[in-house]
Amino acid sequence: MxxxxxxxxxxxxxxxxxxxxxxxxxxxxxxxxxxxxxxxxxxxxxxxxxxxxYWYPALFSHEIEDGTFRTRRMLGENILFNRVDGTVLAVADSCVHHMVRLSAKPGGAESHVPGTVTCWYHGFTYDMRTGDLTGVLTQPDCPLIGRAKIASYPVAERQGVVFAWIGDDEPGxxxxxxxxxxxxxxxxxxxxxxxxxxxxxxxxxxxxxxxxxxxxxxxxxxxxxxxxxxxxxxxxxxxxxxxxxxxxxxxxxxxxxxxxxxxxxxxxxxxxxxxxxxxxxxxxxxxxxxxxxxxxxxxxxxxxxxxxxxxxxxxxxxxxxxxxxxxxxxxxxxxxxxxxxxxxxxxxxxxxxxxxxxxxxxxxxxxxxxxxxxxxxxxxxxxxxxxxxxxxxxxxxxxxxxxxxxxxxxxxxxxx
Amino acid sequence: MxxxxxxxxxxxxxxxxxxxxxxxxxxxxxxxxxxxxxxxxxxxxxxxxxxxxYWYPALFSHEIEDGTFRTRRMLGENILFNRVDGTVLAVADSCVHHMVRLSAKPGGAESHVPGTVTCWYHGFTYDMRTGDLTGVLTQPDCPLIGRAKIASYPVAERQGVVFAWIGDDEPGxxxxxxxxxxxxxxxxxxxxxxxxxxxxxxxxxxxxxxxxxxxxxxxxxxxxxxxxxxxxxxxxxxxxxxxxxxxxxxxxxxxxxxxxxxxxxxxxxxxxxxxxxxxxxxxxxxxxxxxxxxxxxxxxxxxxxxxxxxxxxxxxxxxxxxxxxxxxxxxxxxxxxxxxxxxxxxxxxxxxxxxxxxxxxxxxxxxxxxxxxxxxxxxxxxxxxxxxxxxxxxxxxxxxxxxxxxxxxxxxxxxx
Amino acid sequence: MxxxxxxxxxxxxxxxxxxxxxxxxxxxxxxxxxxxxxxxxxxxxxxxxxxxxYWYPALFSHEIEDGTFRTRRMLGENILFNRVDGTVLAVADSCVHHMVRLSAKPGGAESHVPGTVTCWYHGFTYDMRTGDLTGVLTQPDCPLIGRAKIASYPVAERQGVVFAWIGDDEPGxxxxxxxxxxxxxxxxxxxxxxxxxxxxxxxxxxxxxxxxxxxxxxxxxxxxxxxxxxxxxxxxxxxxxxxxxxxxxxxxxxxxxxxxxxxxxxxxxxxxxxxxxxxxxxxxxxxxxxxxxxxxxxxxxxxxxxxxxxxxxxxxxxxxxxxxxxxxxxxxxxxxxxxxxxxxxxxxxxxxxxxxxxxxxxxxxxxxxxxxxxxxxxxxxxxxxxxxxxxxxxxxxxxxxxxxxxxxxxxxxxxx
Ligand code: FES
Ligand code: FES
Ligand code: FES
Ligand SMILES: [Fe+2]
Ligand SMILES: [Fe+2]
Ligand SMILES: [Fe+2]
Structure with missing residues (x-):
């Protein structure tokens, strides 16, 4: 494993x-x-x-309020965190389209629907849980939808600390x-x-x-x-x-x-x-x-x-x-x-x-x-x-x- | 061509x-x-x-008044512009002697005679039209005179814009x-x-x-x-x-x-x-x-x-x-x-x-x-x-x- | 030589x-x-x-008062100077233990006994004249004592100038x-x-x-x-x-x-x-x-x-x-x-x-x-x-x- x-x-x-x-x-x-x-x-x-x-502490719980995004660079990877209905989720902070950081826009990452993040540039929209590309606002029938995805990071929140798993497989x-x-x-x-x-x-x-x-x-x-x-x-x-x-x-x-x-x-x-x-x-x-x-x-x-x-x-x-x-x-x-x-x-x-x-x-x-x-x-x-x-x-x-x-x-x- | x-x-x-x-x-x-x-x-x-x-816009016309020098770095080349009797001329901003920028002196490039630029360091003097070394103030009979030259850049001024040709041959x-x-x-x-x-x-x-x-x-x-x-x-x-x-x-x-x-x-x-x-x-x-x-x-x-x-x-x-x-x-x-x-x-x-x-x-x-x-x-x-x-x-x-x-x-x- | x-x-x-x-x-x-x-x-x-x-000027004499340390980087080498009973001494500014600069501590190098410098980190102590490791405060019977040493630099002070010899052998x-x-x-x-x-x-x-x-x-x-x-x-x-x-x-x-x-x-x-x-x-x-x-x-x-x-x-x-x-x-x-x-x-x-x-x-x-x-x-x-x-x-x-x-x-x- x-x-x-x-x-x-x-x-x-x-x-x-x-x-x-x-x-x-x-x-x-x-x-x-x-x-x-x-x-x-x-x-x-x-x-x-x-x-x-391994699991690493990424943020203290109080640093990420519900509905908000935060970014961390961990082990050289840019990671985007988002608390959705109390749960912190994390994906790679990099759009599959032109790889820009989803959070690069002044003001931070955008979301039209809770639990998703939409790239500021052309509207590629990802599920924060899975990283799946679930929609493209500028091109609704884009064949990449359902096929492309960004990496998602397992997150665990314990003792007031948000931990992220930086690894290749299912977390221990x-x-x-x-x-x-x-x-x-x-x-x-x-x-x-x-x-x-x-x-x-x-x-x-x-x-x-x-x-x-x-x-x-x-x-x-x-x-x-x-x-x-x-x-x-x-x-x-x-x-x-x-x-x-x-x-x-x-x-x-x-x-x-x-x-x-x-x-x-x-x-x-x-x-x-x-x-x-x-x-x-x-x-x-x-x-x-x-x-x-x-x-x-x-x-x-x-x-x-x-x-x-x-x-x-x-x-x-x-x-x-x-x-x-x-x-x-x-x-x-x-x-x-x-x-x-x-x-x-x-x-x-x-x-x-x-x-x-x-x-x-x-x-x-x-x-x-x-x-x-x-x-x-x-x-x-x-x-x-x-x-x-x-x-x-x-x-x-x-x-x-x-x-x-x-x-x-x-x-x-x-x-x- | x-x-x-x-x-x-x-x-x-x-x-x-x-x-x-x-x-x-x-x-x-x-x-x-x-x-x-x-x-x-x-x-x-x-x-x-x-x-x-190709021709590239270098400056707006109003940025370079008669008798003044301006510098631009274009495609990695340091270029020195000078308006002489209304016409903008351009040469490489680099003396043949020790290659210092002609414009490196605080206050900018020097000219003793309109249409020429003189290197601040030892007085190598170039024709702004051709780039030819036409004189050396510190050594008037220097054999490099008439032989050495710096690159000159074709310039065209149209619509209130100064264009420079960055290329190897005669401009199109x-x-x-x-x-x-x-x-x-x-x-x-x-x-x-x-x-x-x-x-x-x-x-x-x-x-x-x-x-x-x-x-x-x-x-x-x-x-x-x-x-x-x-x-x-x-x-x-x-x-x-x-x-x-x-x-x-x-x-x-x-x-x-x-x-x-x-x-x-x-x-x-x-x-x-x-x-x-x-x-x-x-x-x-x-x-x-x-x-x-x-x-x-x-x-x-x-x-x-x-x-x-x-x-x-x-x-x-x-x-x-x-x-x-x-x-x-x-x-x-x-x-x-x-x-x-x-x-x-x-x-x-x-x-x-x-x-x-x-x-x-x-x-x-x-x-x-x-x-x-x-x-x-x-x-x-x-x-x-x-x-x-x-x-x-x-x-x-x-x-x-x-x-x-x-x-x-x-x-x-x-x-x- | x-x-x-x-x-x-x-x-x-x-x-x-x-x-x-x-x-x-x-x-x-x-x-x-x-x-x-x-x-x-x-x-x-x-x-x-x-x-x-060669001998190089490192400091003016008035820049280093008795009992004080000064550092210079010369020819890419970090050097620690110390005036002891009127005489300027110099050693490599780098502990043999983990190679940190002896002067890295905010406030500068430490000395418990005149003529010695003690590394701020674990107390390795060197003779400023020879560079010899003469003691380790945290481990008094460390076998490195008397064996390990840092480079010492010959120093000459003439005409109100402190010169250091940067070389491999005995100075000329x-x-x-x-x-x-x-x-x-x-x-x-x-x-x-x-x-x-x-x-x-x-x-x-x-x-x-x-x-x-x-x-x-x-x-x-x-x-x-x-x-x-x-x-x-x-x-x-x-x-x-x-x-x-x-x-x-x-x-x-x-x-x-x-x-x-x-x-x-x-x-x-x-x-x-x-x-x-x-x-x-x-x-x-x-x-x-x-x-x-x-x-x-x-x-x-x-x-x-x-x-x-x-x-x-x-x-x-x-x-x-x-x-x-x-x-x-x-x-x-x-x-x-x-x-x-x-x-x-x-x-x-x-x-x-x-x-x-x-x-x-x-x-x-x-x-x-x-x-x-x-x-x-x-x-x-x-x-x-x-x-x-x-x-x-x-x-x-x-x-x-x-x-x-x-x-x-x-x-x-x-x-x-
Ligand atoms: S770069 Fe993200 S949608 Fe185009
Ligand atoms: S470097 Fe220009 S004249 Fe010497
Ligand atoms: S690094 Fe100097 S004593 Fe340990
Ligand atoms: Fe635009
Ligand atoms: Fe001088
Ligand atoms: Fe500590």
């Missing part, structure tokens, strides 16, 4: 999967192995344009493509998203990197709360991120408190550098999941708040950074309180300039380097970078498919 | 011409033929940089390169020109496309006058745009009232969409001519006003959109009245945001697609697109020559 | 050098030879990214890479530098070109002082720029008053054009030196003021234009007076819009042409262009090495 786009990868994937215990570790991660020349380069470079045959379960714990019935999701000028993989690498906490040491969320952030991390012998594969979901779980011993001071050229702050705190667990979503538990004072962040490819040099904070809420009052806390505090102090904005410029700094794919083989890594190696191997060996280069260049106004 | 730039096209053109009745139809347009794989792709793709060996008659009816003795021409960010062919395709009237249905010139625009057009059996070839002029004439039956309502997914407005009106005739100029008759209330529009290539992704409204005027009073009507009404309501501005963004939407030349073979066309097929075949089979890629990149300030 | 980057050039250089009298002329410059097809094209095209194994003497007379003990240097949007070679060609004085004839420094600038120059028979090679320094000296006869009028198409101004003045001497620095003597009223200008490659389409005015000063008062004269008069009237700003737009006009390396063979040169031919041959035959294309693209904020 799931196909890969490049010759040979399906067979290779099956071969690799043969050595995997669905509930445990992948055998190949038993120890640190030399990185240079490692075969993970192949699949990781193929992943430049994103991973195919959404559960397989989101981290465990995201879809809880009583979970309330708040968050935001923005366009970041880096490849999506650099978002993932920055997020899952255990030692990059170093550069957050002066973040307002740290200094403003006297939080004692480790300067560094020593790997506990025998411990490392664990490969998890269950129900089609594949990821890596890094038990941060168990796998690493925090360092609060270090000597540099004879001088001792010490961590500041007094409130010791380490995050419980960081995990990363295909197709590129990070989960962080117990980073905030309220241990029930869990952070998720997606790196959704837009183009090879941009990704949509989708940040979410999730908390189980027993009733409407709790939910209201959580939303108020988010907008009053955590949006600014965690998701924006209090913390995550630092990650954004780190990705942009990485982009200067890794825009050239050859640079992956120039790195000189250290032990805790094992987390990154595992991530790259996960992509190489377990991605369902790799997206190819885009057909159409990005429209100038493609991202909001 | 007329040469083509690419090997083999001359022979093929002669072969194609053998089957053409100079006063009637080209035999190959007898019916709709499948587009995909059609050999018109070859010549149409070659036409990317423009058609060579201007009459052959403008639509019939343009050069009438008593015709007054008004208009404007602007730089559009699309390939010139997309201007031509948008303009000659019969069914694109659909997207003009909400233009101020339509809604503001209760004009009843058809939603669509059915081709009348046996009728289609006619190939015209006479006196070196080649074009396609589409008798819009005869060739198409207007549709004022259409059903889409069970709902009926109706055209608005009460004043029925269809345009009499649209025609398009090599090297890329459209003529529209009887579109405006005054049937004597005829619209012409040129799509003059600047680069592969820009063209100069030259819009003209022409009317025979018996005397100075009529002329004055026509000019006043144009500036008081039609410039805004027809040539700008009342109507033609819509065509401009349509071309830009097409440019997103056809910047990639391969996309010409992805279209799925309908019957009235026969007009476009004929146009593409006309270019493929009857263009005098095809321009190659530009030698010099566009200067940053190349367009007005 | 000096190596060239491209195969075969070392051998060829040795071969060419065999025919050179170290104190006199190179035998191959005995006369004007046809330019087209000349083998100088090879080396001159290789010089696109700059000449390797600074004396060999600056024009004679620059390093005088009592010489005071004033000046400025700016980023110019042209290849560095176009700066050199504009500067050393004897006949380009023509286009300075309307410069404020000329007209404002009734200076009588020649329109052109005739080469005195038997005279031409002389090749100088001594102590590793290689250059061309053009004795302007001896080698050329000034022309004060010229006839163009029957009209006589005359130079203006009454104060006859010609510059004594212009000379150009590898790796691309011009020296002009006795251009200003005070014959002791000498002008130097460097064209330091940033990228293939940008160079750092470093302008200096130098005067021997016997004591502090003379020095103070010279500095006051510079800022009160010559900075504006000579180095900026009174004169040199004209050279800047000339280079940009040349860049439009020579961005395409093929255009070097389209020129049609005249006799005094022998100076340019000699310069190109000098680069071709005597450059120590040629820089290759850059590894990293230019950071967006790379130049100030």
């Amino acid at each position: 799931m196909r890969r786009r490049f010759m040979g990868t399906t067979e290779r994937a099956a071969e690799l999967d043969a050595g995997v215990d669905e509930t445990g570790r992948v055998d190949e991660t038993g120890g640190a192995r030399p990185l240079r020349g490692g075969r993970w380069h192949v699949g990781y470079t193929q992943a430049r344009h994103g991973l195919r045959n 379960p959404l559960e397989a493509d989101v981290p465990p714990g995201f879809l809880g019935e009583d979970h309330k999701v708040v968050g935001l998203r923005r366009t970041i000028a880096s490849n999506w993989r650099l978002g993932a690498e920055n997020g899952f990197d255990p030692t990059h906490i170093y550069f957050h040491r002066e973040a307002p969320i740290v200094t403003g709360t006297s939080r004692r952030m480790p300067l560094g991390l020593n790997m506990v012998p025998g411990k490392e991120p664990e490969f998890v594969s269950a129900g089609g979901r594949r990821g890596l779980v890094d038990m941060l408190r168990e796998n690493y011993e925090p360092l609060y001071e270090a000597e540099v050229n004879g001088s001792v550098v010490k961590a500041t702050g007094t409130h010791r705190s380490t995050t419980e667990e960081g995990s990363i999941w295909l197709p590129g979503v990070l989960k962080i538990t117990k980073f905030l004072p309220d241990p029930e708040m869990t952070h998720f962040e997606w790196y959704v490819p837009i183009d090879e040099d941009r990704h949509d950074y989708v940040q979410m904070l999730v908390r189980p809420c027993a009733n409407a009052d709790e939910e209201k309180d959580f939303v108020a806390q988010y907008h009053g505090m955590w949006e600014q102090m965690f998701h924006r300039d209090g913390f995550n904005d630092q990650d954004i410029w780190a990705r942009c700094a990485l982009q200067e380097v890794f825009a050239n794919e050859d640079e992956w083989s120039s790195e000189q890594l250290m032990k805790p970078d094992m987390a990154l190696i595992h991530w790259r191997r996960l992509v190489h060996g377990h991605a369902r498919g790799f997206q190819g280069p885009p057909r159409f260049a990005a429209p100038k106004d493609s991202v909001d | 007329m040469r083509r730039r690419f090997m083999g096209t001359t022979e093929r053109a002669a072969e194609l011409d053998a089957g053409v009745d100079e006063t009637g139809r080209v035999d190959e347009t007898g019916g709709a033929r499948p587009l995909r794989g059609g050999r018109w792709h070859v010549g149409y793709t070659q036409a990317r940089h423009g058609l060579r060996n 008659p201007l009459e052959a390169d403008v639509p019939p009816g343009f050069l009438g003795e008593d015709h007054k021409v008004v208009g404007l020109r602007r730089t559009i960010a699309s390939n010139w062919r997309l201007g031509a395709e948008n303009g000659f496309d019969p069914t694109h009237i659909y997207f003009h249905r909400e233009a101020p010139i339509v809604t503001g006058t209760s004009r009843r625009m058809p939603l669509g057009l059915n081709m009348v059996p046996g009728k289609e745009p006619e190939f015209v070839s006479a006196g070196g002029r080649r074009g396609l004439v589409d008798m819009l009232r005869e060739n198409y039956e207007p549709l004022y309502e259409a059903e889409v997914n069970g709902s009926v969409v109706k055209a608005t407005g009460t004043h029925r009106s269809t345009t009499e005739e649209g025609s398009i001519w090599l090297p890329g100029v459209l003529k529209i008759t009887k579109f405006l209330p005054d049937p004597e006003m005829t619209h012409f529009e040129w799509y003059v290539p600047i680069d592969e992704d820009r063209h100069d959109y030259v819009q003209m409204l022409v009317r025979p005027c018996a005397n100075a009073d009529e002329e004055k009245d026509f000019v006043a009507q144009y500036h008081g009404m039609w410039e805004q309501m027809f040539h700008r945001d009342g109507f033609n501005d819509q065509d401009i963004w349509a071309r830009c939407a097409l440019q997103e697609v056809f910047a990639n030349e391969d996309e010409w073979s992805s279209e799925q066309l309908m019957k009235p697109d026969m007009a476009l097929i004929h146009w593409r075949r006309l270019v493929h089979g009857h263009a005098r020559g095809f321009q190659g890629p530009p030698r010099f990149a566009a200067p940053k300030d190349s367009v007005d | 000096m190596r060239r980057r491209f195969m075969g050039t070392t051998e060829r250089a040795a071969e060419l050098d065999a025919g050179v009298d170290e104190t006199g002329r190179v035998d191959e410059t005995g006369g004007a030879r046809p330019l087209r097809g000349g083998r100088w094209h090879v080396g001159y095209t290789q010089a696109r990214h700059g000449l390797r194994n 003497p600074l004396e060999a890479d600056v024009p004679p007379g620059f390093l005088g003990e009592d010489h005071k240097v004033v000046g400025l530098r700016r980023t110019i949007a042209s290849n560095w070679r176009l700066g050199a060609e504009n500067g050393f070109d004897p006949t380009h004085i023509y286009f300075h004839r309307e410069a404020p420094i000329v007209t404002g002082t009734s200076r009588r600038m020649p329109l052109g120059l005739n080469m005195v028979p038997g005279k031409e720029p002389e090749f100088v090679s001594a102590g590793g320094r290689r250059g061309l000296v053009d004795m302007l008053r001896e080698n050329y006869e000034p022309l004060y009028e010229a006839e163009v198409n029957g009209s006589v054009v005359k130079a203006t101004g009454t104060h006859r003045s010609t510059t004594e001497e212009g000379s150009i030196w590898l790796p691309g620095v011009l020296k002009i003597t006795k251009f200003l009223p005070d014959p002791e003021m000498t002008h130097f200008e460097w064209y330091v490659p940033i990228d293939e389409d940008r160079h750092d234009y470093v302008q200096m005015l130098v005067r021997p000063c016997a004591n502090a008062d003379e020095e103070k007076d010279f500095v006051a004269q510079y800022h009160g008069m010559w900075e504006q009237m000579f180095h900026r819009d009174g004169f040199n700003d004209q050279d800047i737009w000339a280079r940009c006009a040349l860049q439009e042409v020579f961005a395409n390396e093929d255009e070097w063979s389209s020129e049609q040169l005249m006799k005094p262009d022998m100076a340019l031919i000699h310069w190109r041959r000098l680069v071709h035959g005597h450059a120590r090495g040629f820089q290759g294309p850059p590894r990293f693209a230019a950071p967006k904020d790379s130049v100030d």
